[in-house]
Every structure is written in C-alpha cells, then in structure tokens.
Amino acid sequence: MRAAGAVALAALALTLAGCAAAPAAGDPAAGSGEPVVVRVNDPGNQGPLAVAKKTGELAEAFAEVGAELEWVDGEYAFTANVPLFNAGQLDVANAAFAPIAGATAKGLPVKIVSVQRREVLTENAGIVAAPGSGIETIEDLVGRRVAVNAGGKGEYLLLDALEQVGIPFDAVERVALQPSDGVAAFASGQIDAWSTFSDYFAQAARTGTVLATERSLDAVDDNVYAFRSELIDAHPEIGVAFVETLQELLDRQHEDPEAFLNVFEKSGPTALVGDAYENELRELQGRYEVHVPGPADAERLQRVLDLFRRAGVIQTDLDPWDLLADLDG
Incomplete structure (x- = not known):
C-alpha cells in the first residue's frame, strides 16, 4: 500500500479501536460476550491468505478486534461461492468488481472491503x-x-x-x-x-x-475482497484489521513470491509444478496497491455495472456506492 493509504488505514484503526468490544445490536454475539465468528473462504495452497492461515496472523488480527476466524472450504471463483453466502456459511471471499455486481443484482448482500489493484494489469x-x-x-x-x-x-x-x-x-x-x-x-x-x-x-x-x-x-475489473453486508456494517473494525493484514502480506509477497507458492504442500494435487508454478510466480511478483474503497473505485465499478447493464447481465441500475463498504463506520 502507498503511504497515504497506510496512514488512512491507521487512522481508521484508531477510530474504530473502541468498537471491537461491543457487537452491534442485532448481531448474534451482541450481549453474549462471545467473539464474532468470521467465516473466510479457505485459500488453498497458494497466495497471501494461505500464508496467513499457516502463520495464524489473520486469526491474531481478528482476535485483537474481538472476532474469531473460521476457514470454510469453498470454490476459487466467487460466482461458485454464492450458494455458501446464501446459506449463511461464508462471510468473506476473494472476488472482483464483476462478480460482486452480478451477485448484488440478484440480491446477494455483500460489500467490497478491499481493492487490490495490480500496478501492471495481469496477463493471467x-x-x-x-x-x-x-x-x-x-x-x-x-x-x-x-x-x-x-x-x-x-x-x-x-x-x-x-x-x-x-x-x-x-x-x-x-x-x-x-x-x-x-x-x-x-x-x-x-x-x-x-x-x-x-x-x-x-x-x-x-x-x-x-x-x-x-x-x-485495459480492463477495470479489479480484484477485491467482499464481506457479508450485515457483518461489515456492524463491525467495520474487522474490515480494517483484514485490509491491514492483507496489505502486509502482499508487500511480503512482492519481495519473496516463492514463499507464497505451495504453502502447505510441495507435491500432490494442490501443488503447482512446472509451467503452472512459473506462471503463478510471475503473477505473484507483481506489486499490488491495496486500499479501502474510494471514489476512484466507485468510478471503475460503475464502468463494470454499465457494461453489464448494456449487455443485459443485470436488469436494474445499481449505485456503486451501495456495493462499497464504509469503513469509517
């Protein structure tokens, strides 16, 4: 993340620090003294969240704001995980602007919490x-x-x-x-x-x-992480903890991408080898700017929404700001 983004996140974290101990009214954990359970799509064997799962650092970041991390076996594509969201079995997943637009148009209550924009667009x-x-x-x-x-x-x-x-x-x-x-x-x-x-x-x-x-x-379909709307609206501090941790992980990934490949298994069905390994290594070497959603993201998301509307993928006009989390609480 660039310095300005890091400063903004740090300010948000301080502002929201007092919110962690008090679940919002209507939250299942409200008044119970129990941590808020956050169900995150399992990252498999590659990438920043795989490292976070291995080191426990995301679980630690969540614990600091009164949340408990639970990994859920889902699919890689967000569109394939919609049934898990609908069933209340998943709260957080990797996505992009397009699948969030498509799913929201069908009534899925999710919001974008972080945007990961690659400095050089992917060829993957x-x-x-x-x-x-x-x-x-x-x-x-x-x-x-x-x-x-x-x-x-x-x-x-x-x-x-x-x-x-x-x-x-x-x-x-x-x-x-x-x-x-x-x-x-x-x-x-x-x-x-x-x-x-x-x-x-x-x-x-x-x-x-x-x-x-x-x-x-020159596509504008940026990578994102999306949270269940009910969760992030009640607990923006969890979103801030997530974005801060993701920023640190992606910075480390850029410096040492091989440490983010085959995190749990070096051989077997989930391990990348040969051309697949080299291809993913090139992708992980790219630098990502990670930030909470802002006006530039709303403009890029609007372009995706407009294309889907022209093509008949979605049938109604959507306000991009309704799909972006407000981590100011």
Whole structure:
C-alpha cells in the first residue's frame, strides 16, 4: 500500500479501536460476550491468505478486534461461492468488481472491503480459443460458443472484448460454466473458446490460442475482497484489521513470491509444478496497491455495472456506492 493509504488505514484503526468490544445490536454475539465468528473462504495452497492461515496472523488480527476466524472450504471463483453466502456459511471471499455486481443484482448482500489493484494489469486472465477451433481473433467468435462464469470476471472480459471491436453481444453464444467445469468442456471441444482467469486461463493458454488478456483489454475489473453486508456494517473494525493484514502480506509477497507458492504442500494435487508454478510466480511478483474503497473505485465499478447493464447481465441500475463498504463506520 502507498503511504497515504497506510496512514488512512491507521487512522481508521484508531477510530474504530473502541468498537471491537461491543457487537452491534442485532448481531448474534451482541450481549453474549462471545467473539464474532468470521467465516473466510479457505485459500488453498497458494497466495497471501494461505500464508496467513499457516502463520495464524489473520486469526491474531481478528482476535485483537474481538472476532474469531473460521476457514470454510469453498470454490476459487466467487460466482461458485454464492450458494455458501446464501446459506449463511461464508462471510468473506476473494472476488472482483464483476462478480460482486452480478451477485448484488440478484440480491446477494455483500460489500467490497478491499481493492487490490495490480500496478501492471495481469496477463493471467482473458479469452482463449480452443485448439482446432480455427479461431484466431475476437472477430472470429461471431456465431461460436464461449464459456464464461455468468455474471463474473469471465463474462465481463468477453463482453468488454466484444464491445471494443464492435461485435453485438448476442452475436456470440455465452455458455454459463463455472471455471472448475470449464476445464473438461474446453479440453473436449464442447466449447469454442473460454473466457476465464488464474490457473484456469494458464491451463487453457498452454494448448489454445490467446485472443485477449486483461492487460490487452485495459480492463477495470479489479480484484477485491467482499464481506457479508450485515457483518461489515456492524463491525467495520474487522474490515480494517483484514485490509491491514492483507496489505502486509502482499508487500511480503512482492519481495519473496516463492514463499507464497505451495504453502502447505510441495507435491500432490494442490501443488503447482512446472509451467503452472512459473506462471503463478510471475503473477505473484507483481506489486499490488491495496486500499479501502474510494471514489476512484466507485468510478471503475460503475464502468463494470454499465457494461453489464448494456449487455443485459443485470436488469436494474445499481449505485456503486451501495456495493462499497464504509469503513469509517
């Protein structure tokens, strides 16, 4: 985080320090003396929260503001975790502007607590044509089937790419598949192309043709962490503790990215090896600016909302500020 952001967070932390011991009215822990339980999506074997899980530092940060951390086995993609949020089994998950917009439009009560903006946009997300499809450009997608995680980053990237070259949204068939289901569909030729991210994109790019990346599109779909609205509205101090810890972790990740890979297992099904390891290492070497949401984020989120509205992904106009947490309490 830049110095100004760190100062702002420190000021917020001091302001909210007196709030930690007093759960808000209506909170399940109010008056019980029990800590507020915060259910966070398990990070698996890679990245800053994997390190935080191993070291216990996020649990310690939560404990300092009267909260108890519980890790929940969820999916990597936020869109696939919506059922867990709806069932009250998950409170915090990694996401991006697009899936938060899509989920909020369907009534999911979540708010963005932190924004992680990479100084140089990633090339680890984008659109890949399947081998043997004959697709070489975005224009070649007309009349073809493209897998996307509906209402999420995959759908946003495809719509953005189509709009940039003047192709009507309905000229391409969007096939709704969660990333975990897209692997087999891409490999078997059930789809002509795949708009996806992270290791799913890297896997597809090894055999397919990359048509566009988040960087080439100059996309505005920033990475975020989202909290259940009820939780963060009642306990903004927990959000501040989370963002402060994430900032420290991402600073360390930039300095020593290999320490954030294969955190728990060096071999086996969750371990990255070979090209997958090198690809993720390049991603983790990037520097991220971490901050609580502000006016610039509202403007970028508005652009995502507008694109989804034009494409019919969402049916109503949303105010971006309603999707951003107010950590001033």
